[in-house]
Amino acid sequence: MKLDKLFCDGVVFAKGKPLRVFGESDGRVTVKLCGVEASAEPVSGRWVADLPAMSSGGPYELEVRDDCEVTVIKDVYVGRVYLVAGQSNAEFQLSYSDEPALGYRDDRLLRNYFVRRPWIDGDPFDPGAGWTAAKKDSVGAWSAIAYLAGRAVRSMTGEPVGVVTCAQGASVIESWLPASAAPEFAFEKSELHADHFDPEYSAWNKDGVIFEKMLSPLFPFAFSGVIWYQGESDTTSFEGGIYDAELLRFMSSVRDGVKDPKLPFAVIQIADLDWRRDDGWKAVQAAQRRAAESDASSSLIVSRDVCESDLIHPARKTDLSVRAAKALIDME
Numbered sequence: 001m002k003l004d005k006l007f008c009d010g011v012v013f014a015k016g017k018p019l020r021v022f023g024e025s026d027g028r029v030t031v032k033l034c035g036v037e038a039s040a041e042p043v044s045g046r047w048v049a050d051l052p053a054m055s056s057g058g059p060y061e062l063e064v065r066d067d068c069e070v071t072v073i074k075d076v077y078v079g080r081v082y083l084v085a086g087q088s089n090a091e092f093q094l095s096y097s098d099e100p101a102l103g104y105r106d107d108r109l110l111r112n113y114f115v116r117r118p119w120i121d122g123d124p125f126d127p128g129a130g131w132t133a134a135k136k137d138s139v140g141a142w143s144a145i146a147y148l149a150g151r152a153v154r155s156m157t158g159e160p161v162g163v164v165t166c167a168q169g170a171s172v173i174e175s176w177l178p179a180s181a182a183p184e185f186a187f188e189k190s191e192l193h194a195d196h197f198d199p200e201y202s203a204w205n206k207d208g209v210i211f212e213k214m215l216s217p218l219f220p221f222a223f224s225g226v227i228w229y230q231g232e233s234d235t236t237s238f239e240g241g242i243y244d245a246e247l248l249r250f251m252s253s254v255r256d257g258v259k260d261p262k263l264p265f266a267v268i269q270i271a272d273l274d275w276r277r278d279d280g281w282k283a284v285q286a287a288q289r290r291a292a293e294s295d296a297s298s299s300l301i302v303s304r305d306v307c308e309s310d311l312i313h314p315a316r317k318t319d320l321s322v323r324a325a326k327a328l329i330d331m332e
Contacts, residue, residue, distance in 0.1 A: 001025040001066045006221055009074045010131030011062070012111055012162025014081040016332075017222035017260070019051035025066050032063040033076070048220060054078045056159040077109065079160030080153055082328065083223050083254075084146045085176070085215070086230035088169035089268075089313055094147050095140030098315045104136035109159075110150050112142055115166040115214050119203035131162065143167060145227060145268075148321030149328075156329060164223070166214050170201045172233045173246045176215065178253050179208025185246055187238070193280075195233035205233075211253070219257035225264040225328040226254060231284045232270055232312060240283020244291040251295060264331035265298035266324040267291065271307040271314050299327040 003023040013019045021031045024046055030039040031049045040049040058077030063070065084090055094104070111133050114125035124141055132138075139147050146163040153161045168175075172195055174185065189197070196205055204210055228250075234243055247267070255263045269288045273281060292300035301324045307314035314320075 001029060001064070001069055001071070003064060003071060004217070005130070006113065006164075006218065007062070007064070007073055008130040010111055010133065011073060011076055012081050012131065012160055013054070013076070013078045014222045014224045015056045015078050015159070016053050017224070018053055019078070020048055020220050020222055021051070021062070021064060022046070022048040022220065023064075027067050029064065029066045034060055058160060077160035077162075079109070079162065080157065080224040081162040081164065081222070082149065082153075083164050083166060083218070083226045084143055084149070084229075085166045085226060086228055086268075087167065087171045087233060089232070089270075090143060090145055090165075090227070090229040091167035091169050092144050092313050092317065093140065094142050094144040096313075096315060097144040097148075097317045099144065099148060099318050101136075101140070104139050105134060105151065106136050107134040107151070107154060109161065110134040110147075110154050111160075111162045112146055112150070113162065113164045115164065115218070117168060117204075118213055125165075144317040145229060145321050145324070148318050149227060149325040152322045152325035153329065156325065164218065166218070168204050168210055168214070170195050170198070170205070170233055171210055171230065172196050172205050173230060173243065173250060174207050175205050175210040176230070176250055177208060177246065178211050178216075181249055181253070182207040184249065185242060191236060191238035193233050193236050193239060215254070216257060220259050222258055222260065223263060225266065225331065226251075227266045227268065227324050227328070229268040231288060235270075235276065235280040235284045237279045237283050240280055240287050243284050243287035244294070247288065247291040248295060251291075251298065262297045264328055265292075265295070266301050266327045267298055268301040268320065268324060269303055271303040272309040273312055274309050276312075297331060299331060301327060
């Protein structure tokens with residue numbers, strides 16, 4: 001029996017959603033939490049067991065067993081769990097933000113799980129670290145958005161919060177879509193942003209690569225919501241004309257993957273940039289607005305009034321993160 005990497009000590013499940021546990025096995029698997037059990041038979045070696053939704057609480061122990069072994073996962077909580085996904089502004093580390101280190105807090109009920117990037121050696125986030133509780137001497141290496149939004153939700157609700165960070169700088173949206181979507185969005189090379197073809201980014205900027213290698217392994221884990229911060233690498237006028245369709249396709253793909261058709265999305269609109277006030281940049285900003293306005297379970301998070309316009313990676317992330325946190329709570 002093999003559990004997927006999400007399921008380790010410290011895991012946080014989303015309240016009010018099915019508690020899905022999954023992995024690999026040759027035979028029937030039973031999971032047990034708070035006296036409630038669910039069993040699953042593997043299909044082609046993969047199994048998914050659904051426990052019923054719970055309200056916030058913990059700590060608990062999750063027992064997983066098959067005919068050969070028993071695994072006990074400790075320090076389990078139920079609360080709110082968010083996926084933070086996107087490119088470099090989603091990845092942007094807290095220590096580079098304008099949030100003073102005096103604001104960093106120890107909080108054992110704010111936890112982050114970093115999704116491994118298979119093409120990067122020496123990533124500062126150890127793929128074996130599992131769910132990491134916030135500690136003021138180490139959160140500087142977290143995604144600023146993940147920490148600040150998670151801290152805001154903790155403050156507003158008092159409930160346990162888990163954040164799954166799945167980010168890659170200079171990633172184009174086509175890599176975040178399933179490869180099967182590629183025929184829907186076929187382009188001429190001349191119509192695309194240069195990041196699509198930069199050799200430095202070639203490991204991940206191919207159709208469906210991030211979706212396959214980083215995102216889909218999280219499915220069908222249940223989330224409370226998603227913060228999406230991407231778009232800078234798709235800023236040509238042509239791409240701006242279709243980015244809303246791609247973003248809607250992305251949202252539907254994630255919702256399908258986690259089996260939640262109303263999963264809330266906080267879509268962070270890329271900030272103004274003084275040296276990119278061209279039609280392509282504005283077109284993507286407009287497309288993000290169109291996508292959010294056309295989707296009943298998403299909210300546009302405007303950044304231009306709370307972020308600098310002279311940096312492609314604005315250091316001012318606190319107000320933006322709080323804005324995203326409030327939007328997600330409001331959409332529940």
